[in-house]
Amino acid sequence: MKSRILFAFILSVFGVLQSNAKSKVDTIFAPNLKPIGRTLINNQHNLALITSAAHFGFSFKGNECAIYVSIADAAGHNYLQYELDGTYQKRIRIDGNLKTPVIIKANSAGTHRIWIYKATEATSGALIFSKIAAEGIKNLSIPKLPLIEFIGNSITCGAAADDSEIPCGTGDYQDHHNAYMAYGPRVARALNTNFILSSVSGIGVYRTWNRDSPSMPLVYENANFQEKDSLKWDFKTYQPKIVSIALGTNDMSNGDGTARAAFDTARFVNDYVKFVQLVKSKYPKAQIALLSSPMIKGNSREILQRCLSRVKTAIDAGYPADKPVSTFFFEPMEAHGCSGHPSVADHQILAEQLKPFFAGLLKQ
Template identity: 30%
Template sequence: MNKLKLFTSAFLTLLVLVTHAQTLVKFNNPKVYYMGRTPMSDSTAQLSWTAASVIINFNGTTVKATMNDENGMNYYNVVVDGKVAKVLKLDKGKKEYELISGLAKGPHRLQFFKRTEYDWGRTWFYGFNINGKLLAPPAYKHKIEYYGDSITCGMADEDTSGKDRGDNDYENGYASYAGVAARNLDADFRCISKSGIGVVISWFDYVMADIYDRAYTHDTTRWDFKKYTPELVVVNLFQNDSWLTKNKEHEQFKKLFGTTPPTPVFIITQYQLFIRSIRAKYPKAKIICTLGSMDATQRGSPWPGYITKAVAGLNDNAIYTHIFPYKNTNGHPSIKEQQVMGDDLTAFIKTKLKW
């Protein structure tokens, strides 16, 4: 009788251990899916760009992750089964975080999504600790790559005060039109974007053509474009150019143009050069050249016309022009306005590309 009790007790203990088995998953496990331009080293994956994500399918109840954040200023969305379950601000340094717990038993999808742009710092991801079992990685119907500025980054989209603050606390790249359209279309997407950046001039000493091919912006390492081939590239630039090409007192204006603003011909030519560089990387991709929805698209603005003329001059039937309607409110697009933009872009893509 005592032996039977001992056997029963041991069996139940083993059953509990199996039921609550911990699965350690290294960053380079083939079942871990990365969305975004994500450089790899021998020990970690580096998340830096807006929307950089780590995604897993798993059967279990709890997921933890070990990460090292550069500055302790990055925010991430923890998205479980398609819904944002938690917003997580990382501490500086290496640490294990509980991403989710208490899930019902069964299959789930978890996405760890970088809301903040690269200037808030990098995050090095080491791996997961899952209470459960890792499943096959997700698959997406389409692939999109975005090149943009603060609008694409989702800057200030969560600032409801009207102050249009560009702090990391109010930036949510998940709510950006780029993410909205990608989720509408079941697309893997990546955002090569930076607040303040332009085509001919930025608020700082580099433009998009200087960084579009970097693995990480503040490094000279070039990205291997063979690692990811999008079906579609969306370019939303010129908002900052529209401000700075008139600001003769700004240091970048003086450095680049002296005292004479650039001509429309120069602006159009520079835009064409950038689009040609994208075309050289992705010969078969469709390209949408867009702008908006801030004041560069308001009535009387020449900037939509510059894009239209640039695209016409490229003589490429796989390059389209689509200008977002002017939102006619102050500051950057809100989450609601980003949603409108995302749905608008979705409709255009479905019409032109038949997705």
């Protein structure tokens, strides 16, 4: 009798140990994650995703993983979004007072691959990650693929594109961001390239949508795209094959109704040329592509296209040994997103227009 009880006890202990072994939780701490985009490891040794669609990936076993993420503004909120096993899932709101990890569940056991993206732009604040925990968790390295950097404004950010959860005209500006679904990431995924977004809502070549400053040339070298940011970005981090620049919408904007000077074509071209020269100083081997705006119509559209052609002519003359600048002129679009911006569906249309253009550049 005693031997049977002892044997049963040993079996139960073995079962518990075996169960614990199977459910062992592993951890990747922030400094060991492998992100792409403008990111940094802060003084607390946490990973800050700064820019739109900055992302990292990992694999795990089982049904769930835990994401330890926060934001600096205790009273604010931000968004991450994620892709699971190759399929986009959804955005997740991150509140400033979040005390528990975000749990992401899979529908089945086994090994899963997940990519975490920042849904919002740099000016919305960073997403700060301390660690990721799950059974059998392993880093996913960024694939060794050509890289496209997309420089632009709110359109490039995917701002005001997504009203699926919060209707346009309600909530906060970041509530409608969807960087994953913006035209740049869509083009990159379709053409099997890496991408980074260097974009700021409202920004232009020499002025913003309703003010004279800041402009993209003033903030581009700053890690957080803030005008008075003392932290500079290390441009040796990436060497893109293509740099796409889509600016001009806000320079030509009527703003918010406040008085502003007429669009200055000479200044626009002059400042644009200087900005392309700045970009080329950071990425000497990159192919430069200048994109127009799908939001600008009529005579303004013609003016912008002529300006971009003048920028191309000036850069090609100044860098005769480099690949010529390429230009792409969008067809005018009636936008269906918030506040006159392209919607998620509109971004798919823009991406379809752009895919043959970028496919051609990648072959050069």
